Amino acid sequence: MWIKICGNTNLEDAQLAAEAGADAVGFVFAESPRRVNAMQVSVITPHLPNTIEKYGVFVDADFGTIARTVVESGLTGVQLHASPDPLLTLQLRDHFGSTLRILQVIHYAQDFGKQLKILRNERAIDAVLIDSRTATAVGGTGTRFDWQAASHGFQNSSPQLRLIAAGGLKPENVAEAIRTLQPWGVDVSSGVESAPGRKDPVRVRAFVAAAKTAAEQVVASLR
Numbered sequence: 001m002w003i004k005i006c007g008n009t010n011l012e013d014a015q016l017a018a019e020a021g022a023d024a025v026g027f028v029f030a031e032s033p034r035r036v037n038a039m040q041v042s043v044i045t046p047h048l049p050n051t052i053e054k055y056g057v058f059v060d061a062d063f064g065t066i067a068r069t070v071v072e073s074g075l076t077g078v079q080l081h082a083s084p085d086p087l088l089t090l091q092l093r094d095h096f097g098s099t100l101r102i103l104q105v106i107h108y109a110q111d112f113g114k115q116l117k118i119l120r121n122e123r124a125i126d127a128v129l130i131d132s133r134t135a136t137a138v139g140g141t142g143t144r145f146d147w148q149a150a151s152h153g154f155q156n157s158s159p160q161l162r163l164i165a166a167g168g169l170k171p172e173n174v175a176e177a178i179r180t181l182q183p184w185g186v187d188v189s190s191g192v193e194s195a196p197g198r199k200d201p202v203r204v205r206a207f208v209a210a211a212k213t214a215a216e217q218v219v220a221s222l223r
């Protein structure tokens with residue numbers, strides 16, 4: 001199970017995620033209580049293990065802004081919170097090659113199966129992150145979508161499309177999400193915070209442990 005802890009604003013929290021066993025950390029370069037800039041992130045990333053993926057979260061940003069931020073901040077991946085734009089993802093892939101991981105976000109809605117079908121043929125993206133949105137926010141909402149309704153789409157998406165579940169996950173419910181959706185990965189931000197932009201060490205460790213245990217149980221039950 002791939003695990004990403006998003007919405008980091010400082011070195012201590014990003015190191016905590018790495019030490020807890022997460023595979024990736026995220027930094028939000030968009031309107032948010034967790035917003036950071038390239039200068040701030042550039043002094044965090046050199047102190048993180050090479051093995052942990054470092055994602056920048058972008059909302060409606062253009063190629064130039066994203067490419068510059070990736071280089072200045074020392075990122076290894078991008079999370080695109082905007083309507084899928086095949087031209088943008090191709091530009092990023094052409095520019096960075098396979099060194100950059102590209103996550104496309106779609107917000108859960110009734111037609112998400114249709115959206116997944118379209119993305120199935122998108123060669124430039126590495127995974128699709130399914131998130132919740134509210135009237136005022138496109139990410140970091142702490143709101144879960146209807147996992148039961150979504151489970152069919154998750155389990156029937158094409159095997160080459162890696163699906164990451166996000167939106168309202170927390171230590172108390174990540175096992176249920178994994179059992180219901182059987183995603184390739186999980187992503188969390190507000191569910192492991194003590195306040196917006198500050199991670200709670202106990203909750204981060206509990207989240208990673210619960211996700212790993214649930215994933216092992218799902219694998220064992222499928223044998």
Ligand SMILES: O=C(O)c1ccccc1NCC(=O)[C@H](O)[C@H](O)COP(=O)(O)O
Pocket residue numbers: 006007026028030031032033034057059081131138139140141142143166167168169187188189190191
């Ligand atoms: O965190 C934000 O405020 C934010 C703002 C705009 C776009 C994305 C944002 N966050 C992305 C994430 O933190 C997560 O990838 C995802 O949305 C899950 O968040 P949560 O429901 O808080 O676990």
